[in-house]
Amino acid sequence: MTIIENQFDPTRYAAVRKPLLEAETLPPDAYTSESFFKREVETIFLKVWNFVGREDRVPNPGDYAAFEFVGVPVVIVRGRDGRVRAFANSCRHRGAKVMAGEGNCTVFSCPYHAWTYAIDDGRLIGAMEMDETVGFDKKNFGLIELRLETWAGFLFLNFDHDAAHLSDWLGDLPELMASYKLEDMVTTRRVEYDLACNWKVYVENAMESYHVPTVHQQTIQKQKRDHNPPVESNGEYEGLFTRHTGSRALLPGAKGFPYIESLEGLTTEGTYYILINPSTMFGLTFDCMWWLELHPISAERTKLIVGSCFPKKTTERDDFDEIVENYYARWEKSIVEDNDVSDIQQIGLGSPFVQPGRFSYMEPLVHTIDNWVIDRVLSK
Known part of the structure; x- marks a missing residue:
């Protein structure tokens, strides 16, 4: 095992602390080192919701x-x-x-x-x-x-x-999500994947759209969308919102379910992609929601659990079992694409020649996530 000198010296992360378009990405050992992962467990996962x-x-x-x-x-x-x-x-x-x-x-x-x-x-x-x-x-x-x-x-x-109560951790997220009536939804499927990557690799990928034209060129890239600044947050979460037509949980042309009747405001105009720190992603669109639940195992291994939720009224439809397969088909394709590219990134991060990179303007939340992690890892 490689010993990294001064791994938790704040000066090693000074370039990450700079504004987005001046900053560097995290040092590669933040994704490959068991000592860094152990520090994350101690200062993040054993302390948070x-x-x-x-x-x-x-x-x-x-x-x-x-x-x-x-x-x-x-x-x-x-x-x-x-x-x-x-x-x-x-x-x-x-x-x-x-x-x-x-x-x-x-x-x-x-x-x-x-x-x-x-x-x-x-x-x-x-x-x-x-x-x-x-x-x-x-x-x-x-x-x-x-x-x-x-x-x-x-x-x-x-x-x-x-630790403070969950309500303190979530802040105003329940209010932001209120019109989806999440408490009335039903979990219809839960699928587990074993990933050969660091948990942050997967979180960062989920919270930027820079990769979509390349990684998802045959699937969700075909759906038109706009780009907006990150969602304003008053809690331990980050988010993106995209305006579009049609459910983001379906591939183009696929038959879907009626929209959630209680939606109002921005929820009627597009899809929210929410990260609840540190490692949970929610996708909330017109007719359903899905989640990406990460269980970090080691510096280079993560379990991913994908859950699918629909309004109870939708699940009671006579044609639910038939139509829901269109949603599962979308997730099975796009999520596997993300899984594969995350594993590929992890391989590259293990090279002795890899060095920190730079951020695009399309990766503001990657920069935010990295600094959120550093804040806690260096707090010990």
Whole structure:
């Protein structure tokens, strides 16, 4: 492993701090170095609100889903009281992962020594052969509950018990998105991809349109659109808005669904592309929304989860299953195009000859994202 001297010296990033059209891109090791990634985990992902899907992934009491986020095993579950909670998915006996995959259960039971926990509050309710252990009290060994808060059906996880509430993180985003009635939407599909790239490579790509004429020349480049400055934000998010006609979730000429009836203002004129810091992208158009949910794994590996949401009224149409395939076809093409080019960029970033580049006027949010990361990585 290459040791980078003074990796977190602020002077290394002075050129990134300059105004957009004078600035340089991040040093390449910010995308390839495990020490930089470790610092991101410590100063960003273990401190902020991380998007982890929608409540309807666990619709019924006892439904659970287990996953890892930046190396932390987590399980979310809907309790008998209807509330969705998150727990550290590590047994309080000797640390084994308690639950795997997803399903329905009445209790959590560790596969190693059968310690058993209640799904409603994580309390330890069964521990065999512990009667002779001096001072052992089950009430002190429940699963550790993690902070989980919701907005409009979306779930956000925070590992820091001292962090401000989710509403503070989102700021005015719920107001900006209000007319989409996101709380009334239904998740109709969830697809996972394994990416051979750094999480920032994918975020940066998603938040600029400079690449569209090249990467998407056979798909979404065929749709006419305008270019606007970034959305003004009063929260931990950035955004782009493009005016156009026709749903941005369809390829040209494809049949779609009626538009969302509650739309008003700018939402009737185009599509919002929103980044909720640090690693979640929402696309919100006339008839649906989709999300790109990133789970960073290492400096050069990321899991991408793509979710599709439609108004409940739309999903109840007799022709929903037929027409929705047109939307899935669009995402399957354009998202794979983005996946492929992100992997290609990561290969180039690994070269010993690569150096920081410069920004186009069409990449303002890449510059914003990079400085947002630096602010936190250098704060330690």
